[in-house]
Amino acid sequence: MRLFLLTVSLLPIDATAASLVAALRVEADASTFMVQVTEGLPGGNQIAIDCTENCTRAVHYRETTGDAPLGLFSRDQNGLVFSIWSGGSAYRVIVWSxxxxxxQKVVELSSRGRPNFLSDAxxxxxxxxxEGESGFVPLHRVRWTFIKGHFVRSAAKVN
Known part of the structure; x- marks a missing residue:
């Protein structure tokens, strides 16, 4: 048993090995896109969005961040791709069209508490x-709604 453990401990370890942690296929405007999140790249974590089928031209998008990926999904509506990232003391929500x-990046939001994904009426x-300051001040909810191609902040705070 000790010989086996010794052999494993002598194997080289590649600390920069990247790994795919999320993948999503999105159908939009008769085209198919592949969305992939990879951890462990030299610049941090990366989201890659590529048109893979029925593309009128090549589409390749890359964005790298130091934040940790938490979720990736589509609602099969409006060609939107939602992602959640953890960055220090806040969540980051990024939505692409x-x-x-x-x-195109549609919105990037920060939230001091876990964000909710909803539909309006x-x-x-x-x-x-x-949103809110850190400390003892209570956080307040703010709703962003997708209207005419953009996320629009609600006029009133939602409690």
Whole structure:
């Protein structure tokens, strides 16, 4: 048993080995996109969005961050890709729009509490985040709703 443990401990360890931690296929505007999150790259963690089928032109998007990936999903609506990341004392929510010829970041939000993903009364995607100072001040909810291609902050705070 000791010989086996000694042999394993002498094997080289590649500390920069990258690993795929999330993948998502998204259909939008008759095109297919692959979204992949990879951890452990030299610059941090990366999200890659590529058009893979029925593309009118090549579409390749890359973004690297030091934040840790927590979730990746699509609602099969509006060609939106939602992601959640952990960065220090806050969550980061990033939403991209994928279409036949482009990938665009639609919104990037920070939340002091775990964000909620909802639909408003009209069925539009909405994100509820929590804002406030650290310490003893209670956090308050703020809702962002997807209207006409953009996330719009609610006029009133939602409690």
């Amino acid at each position: 994928v279409a036949g010829t482009s990938v 009209n069925g539009r995607p909405a994100i509820e985040i929590f």
